[in-house]
Amino acid sequence: MARPVQYNITDKPLEKPYSIVQGPEGYMGEGFFASKLSDVVGLARKNSIWPLPFATSCCGIEFMALMASHYDLARFGSERVSFTPRQCDLLMVIGTIAKKMAPVVKQVYLQMAEPRWVLAMGACASSGGIFDTYSVLQGIDQIIPVDVYVPGCPPRPEAVIDGFLRVQELVGSENLRRRNSPKYKELMETYGIQ
Ligand code: SF4
Secondary structure (H helix, E strand, O other): OOOOOOOOOOOOOOOOOOOOOOOOOEEEEOOEEEEOHHHHHHHHHHOOOOEEEEEOOOHHHHHHHHHOOOOOHHHHOOOOOOOOHHHOOEEEEEOOOEHHHHHHHHHHHHHOOOOOEEEEEHHHHHHOOOOOOOOEOOOHHHOOOOOEEEOOOOOOHHHHHHHHHHHHHHHHHOOOOHHHOHHHHHHHHHOOOO
């Protein structure tokens, strides 16, 4: 006898139940594939970004939606959200950062190993948002370099996914020598980071 309630039944099978990331450009022949090392490293890095969510206020709720099943950031290789700076490569600053908290954000950033990237999620992290007051940091780029800004108060999860894809583009196309370049060192020095 059929069960009265049936779960997970789809009439139409999915055309593509999974997707495979395109490989880098290169030369292929019988039994070999040759490409640039930087492209291969970039491909691996961009599809395995481990985020550290530094969530302080309401934007954090949007981040929860982003990680839950409907939006599911894990689809982009970021299943593993961690609160251990030494194991993360993307610092997501989410919410209002009070000036008292600024040194903590900077310390978390410093504890992350290179290469590291930063995404400012929402108006508060990007610019202080509506809190134009003496106690709120008017944008985290006053203390650490930011790679991608996601506007909105709060930004919808789709906007954050868009920002995350921009981070992936940066990660995938970054020159392997960038972090040792004089220009990068100069950038770090402007933040007082050796
Ligand atoms: S940007 Fe808006 S929603 Fe996000 S932390 Fe600031 S006030 Fe809250």
